[in-house]
Amino acid sequence: MTAPLTxxxxxxxxRLVDDAQSDTREPxxxxxxxxxxxxxxxxxxxxxxxxxxxxxxxxxxxxxxxxENNPSSGEILIESLLSLLRACGGFRPTSPNYVGSEAVTNxxxxxxxxxxxxxxxxxLQPQILENLSGAALSTALESYIRRAKRGxxxxxxxxxxxxxxxxxxxxxxxxERNGTYPQGANFESLLGMAFVAIxxxxxxHPIQPGEPPQxxxxxxxxxxxxxxxxxxxxxxxxxxxxxxxxITEVEARAAIQFMGTIAEWLLHAHARKKI
Numbered sequence: 001m002t003a004p005l006t007x008x009x010x011x012x013x014x015r016l017v018d019d020a021q022s023d024t025r026e027p028x029x030x031x032x033x034x035x036x037x038x039x040x041x042x043x044x045x046x047x048x049x050x051x052x053x054x055x056x057x058x059x060x061x062x063x064x065x066x067x068e069n070n071p072s073s074g075e076i077l078i079e080s081l082l083s084l085l086r087a088c089g090g091f092r093p094t095s096p097n098y099v100g101s102e103a104v105t106n107x108x109x110x111x112x113x114x115x116x117x118x119x120x121x122x123x124l125q126p127q128i129l130e131n132l133s134g135a136a137l138s139t140a141l142e143s144y145i146r147r148a149k150r151g152x153x154x155x156x157x158x159x160x161x162x163x164x165x166x167x168x169x170x171x172x173x174x175x176e177r178n179g180t181y182p183q184g185a186n187f188e189s190l191l192g193m194a195f196v197a198i199x200x201x202x203x204x205h206p207i208q209p210g211e212p213p214q215x216x217x218x219x220x221x222x223x224x225x226x227x228x229x230x231x232x233x234x235x236x237x238x239x240x241x242x243x244x245x246x247i248t249e250v251e252a253r254a255a256i257q258f259m260g261t262i263a264e265w266l267l268h269a270h271a272r273k274k275i
Contacts, residue, residue, distance in 0.1 A: 002072070002075040002076065002078075002079065002152070002154060003075045003076075003078035003079045003082070003111075003116070003124060004075070004078075004111065004114035004115070004116060004143070004147060005063065005066065005067055005071050005074040005075045005078060006067075006110075006114055006146070007064075007067070008110040008113060008114075009078065009110050009111060009114060010059075010060055010063040010064055010067065011060065011110070012103075012106050012107040012109075012110035012111070013059060013063065013078060013081055013082075013107065014056040014057070014059045014060035014063070015056065015099075015103045015106060015107070016081070016085055016090065016099045016103050016104075016107055017032065017055045017056055017059050017081065017085070017099075018054070018055060018056035018103070019054075019055060020054050020055075020056065023096075025088075025090075025096060025097040025098075026088040026089075026090075026097045027055075027081075027084050027085065027088055027090075029047070029055065029058070031084060032055060032058060032059065032081075033045070033047070033048075035077060035080045035081060035084060036048075036062055036077065038080065039066075039073045039074075039076045039077040039080060040070070040073050041062050041065070041066050041070065041073050041074070041077055043065070043069075044061065044062045044063075044064075044065025044066055044069065044070075045058065045061070045062045045065075046058055046061040046062070059081065062077065063077065063078070071150055071152075072152075075152075079124070082118075082122055082124055085097075085099065085122055086121065086122040086123075090122065091104065091120065091121045091122035092121070104118075104120060108120075111124065112127075113139070113143065114143045114146075114147075115127050115139075115140040115141075115143035115144055116143075126158075127140050129141075129158060129163075129168060133175070134176070137172050138172070138267065138271075141165070141168060141169055141172060141263065141267060142264075142267065144156075144158065144165055144168075144260075144263075145165065145260045145263050145264045145267070146260070147260075148165055148256050148257065148259050148260030148263070149257055149260035149261060149264070150257075150260075151253040151256050151257055152256070153242070153252065153253075153256055155256075155260075156255075156256040156259045156260065157232075157242045164229075164232065164259065165259050165260065165263050166187075166191065166225050166228070166229070166259055166262060166263055166266075167187060167190060167191075169194070169263040169266050169267060170190050170191050170193070170194035170266070171190065171194075173194045173197055173198060173266060173267075173270045174190075174193055174194055174197060176270070177197045177198070177270075178197065181193070187226070187229045188226050188229075191222065191225055191226070192204070192222070194266060195218070195222060195266075198266070198269045198270050198273050199269075199273060200218045200222075200266075200269055201215040201216075201218040201219050201222075202218070202219060202222045203219050203222060203223060205219070218265075221261075221262045221265060224258055224262065225258075225259070225262050228255045228258060228259060231243055231244055231247050231251070231252075231255055232244070233245075243255075
């Protein structure tokens with residue numbers, strides 16, 4: 001799973017390379033330039049545009065440009081910078097290149113809000129959803145939703161789990177409302193139970209006179225969710241491209257964004273309807 005790219009993560013990572021308040025430490029500007037060029041983000045590099053900037057402003061400027069113009073390359077650069085910092089001792093307190101406990105703590109908190117765990121020694125891993133519950137799981141799902149709405153494939157088809165984003169969201173809602181969920185249920189049944197649990201309409205609910213327009217949207221979302229599920233390559237999930245071979249890149253990206261929107265609607269309905 002690639003690293004998240006958000007404003008809070010950008011500022012936290014920039015702090016990790018900031019040596020303005022201390023003796024010069026690695027990584028050097030040339031090392032940063034190599035990683036920026038490798039991620040194909042030269043167009044967003046302030047130094048490449050002739051600006052005289054420090055390391056922190058350089059990284060912040062490049063990643064901010066990536067957030068608007070090339071998020072996938074920005075995520076690659078985040079991973080590369082963390083690897084570079086580990087290699088030069090940036091996360092080792094006894095190293096002259098140590099970035100500082102406050103910068104590490106801030107980075108850990110920023111990544112946690114995006115559903116990732118950054119260890120004290122700089123290893124980044126997605127949070128294991130099976131180990132989370134309640135508000136912590138809601139927060140993690142919300143981070144995946146934000147990434148899915150940007151079209152991040154690994155956010156919609158959750159790395160390290162057997163579920164996709166919609167399955168995980170439906171199961172979470174049922175556990176919170178009923179204490180458990182039927183693990184053997186197929187996707188359509190599981191989603192239907194979640195819709196019913198939070199009083200959303202499915203195609204099985206007859207249209208009622210004078211019903212609010214949201215009901216029509218909810219029925220459509222249920223149908224779209226089932227259609228997206230049918231597009232999945234179940235055998236390929238976690239082992240290469242998780243879509244059927246006849247699904248185009250444009251269709252896959254749109255499907256991921258739909259997943260994020262539907263999951264967000266479900267979590268919102270769950271939160272506003274008291275248990």
